[in-house]
Amino acid sequence: MQQAPFVAVKGLRKAYVMGTEVVVALRKIDLTIERGEICCIFGASGSGKSTLLNLMAGMEPPTEGEVVIDGQTITQMNENELAAFRRQNVGFIFQAYNLLPTLTAAENVALPLAFCGVEQKRREAAAKSVLQAVGLGDRLNHYPTQMSGGQQQRTGIARAFVTKPKLIFADEPTGNLDSKTTKDIMDMMVGFARRYHETMIIVTHNPDLAAYADRIITLKDGEIINDQTKESVIV
């Protein structure tokens, strides 16, 4: 018997109704992603990349179709179940880093563990070791405003990996960074994902980023126009 795919997207469609106008962001997406795959969703601005990511992460409901992750149909879950699903299975890396300004780097990284109910001592230890791994061992007690964009994003990466999620989503993770830092960040993200054998879905319009992925899915006007797997990418 063939094993079910890790992520399965079936007949996904998303339309936004704005007054009398209907904007179709996604037409009809069918897609499967295997465990451990580093997958890039590539396309021009407005092609529906972010919408696809949001639907796969259960951040908003689709108009039609379903998303199954690791056997769980997330498009049928209510808000509470989705929150629980995200906290147990999903990590996020945001374009704007989205660190909480009142928390230190260590506290920000420990936050998803607090949502999971992990006790403080263990949380702190885990946050510290992940921050050391991203090279911020000396910045544990710094607040977001006291760090550069690259440092903030490395904190963001630490936060995404700290719960050892099965799946990591990143929407334009280097959109706010210069090209030198972009390279460092991408090396780190992809390096971590490969080392821990995590599945990662990166959304970008930047071809340089797409080069890091095992597989590039190209969107245009809400449809997949190209799906290409690279065999040779090993770091």
Next chain:
Amino acid sequence: MSLTDLLKMCAQNLRRRKGRTFLSVLGVVVGCCSIVCMLSIGVGMSASQEQWISEMGDLTAVDVYPNYVSDTKLDDELIAQLGELPNVTAVAAKLSFDAVDFTTSVTAGPGGRYVSAYADVAGYSQQAMQSLDYKLLEGSLPERKGTVAIGEAFEYSLTDSKRPEGRNTVELYDPDTGEELTGEDRPKPFVSLSGGKLSFNVTDDDGKVIYTESFQVVGKLKQDYNVGSETDSGVLMQAEDFKAFCFNAQKAANLKRKTPPYSAVKVFADEINNVAAVEEAIKGMGFETSSMESMRESTKKEMATVQLALGGIGAVSLLVAAIGIMNTMIMSVSERTKEIGVMKALGCGLSDIRRLFLLEAASIGLLGGAVGSALSYLISAVIDLIYLQSGSAGEVTVGVIAYLLTSPQRISVIPLWLFLFGLLFSLLIGLVSGAYPAMKAVKISPLEAMKNE
């Protein structure tokens, strides 16, 4: 998230916006102070009312009167029935010469020189005497047969039969001002009966003495009309002695032998709160009653109205504070939309978001309540200071405030319950004001995290 985590986060958020938090807390402090101080005046007023009423008589006593319409009598059968009512601890039935068919005068001194034509005599059972709360100026109550206690001014009611008319009594009132002479100015009576004897004499229509009986004076009662007129210029004796005297007098006067009826009956309830029920029961038996309860009841109602009005004035300012909290929280939620979205994207449960915002609002309420309630003690002292007009005496020291807080004449009183009420009410106000903003926070979509400005 654990409660500690939530509390920590809540503290961080409140600290982040110190100025705004401070102002919202200040609003609650003012609101809490005004409601607590307003109510404290109500409490002080009812306390002094209660004090005033209790000075007018025993609050647990119920007077029982016959109902002439249904033709009921104050007799031994009734006394027995009253004694068996629930919540009744004692029954005091008064025997007096008001309802007998013979005339009695009192004489004292050698040869019966000192005379009172009328005798205000009260006969009570031993047990009734104990429950009537007599105060003694000297000696004891008439606990043995053949003894009596006299009222405070009884000796002044005796006239000296050896002096001419007009000078045969001791004048207790100043002839010029008409005021009663007390203390040092009070003249001595003609005769002191302490340790002496007095006689009750029954006379016939011609004024001839047909029966006489003498009693040992063992005590003097302090005047208190709440207990009875015998404490003034009367005589108190045992019910047994009283009855025996009546039977002998009736025999001497050739009257039919009959037990004299009771002239007044008092019933004592075990506690103030049961007085109304005891009165109901007695009325149900066909008698009329009266007690301090009805008066207490009406002043209580009056006080409740005053409390409500005062509390209402205070509540308005707490309402304003509630609006302040709500405003602060709504602003906080809209400012933190992105943050909340991020927390939700990272898997924070809806209940944790709700609890976080409720906790922040409740903390503002509790903080304001704690400061406000504590501050109220100070304000209460200042109110008393102004009320008692002792402020001009000198500077306000801790000692003065401590004195004011324990002084019995305060107009503003904050009992522990009022302090706790201020605290909890403020907390509740915080929670209620936080409910709507918390609901708004819960509704924020995790997609907010994905938006880029």
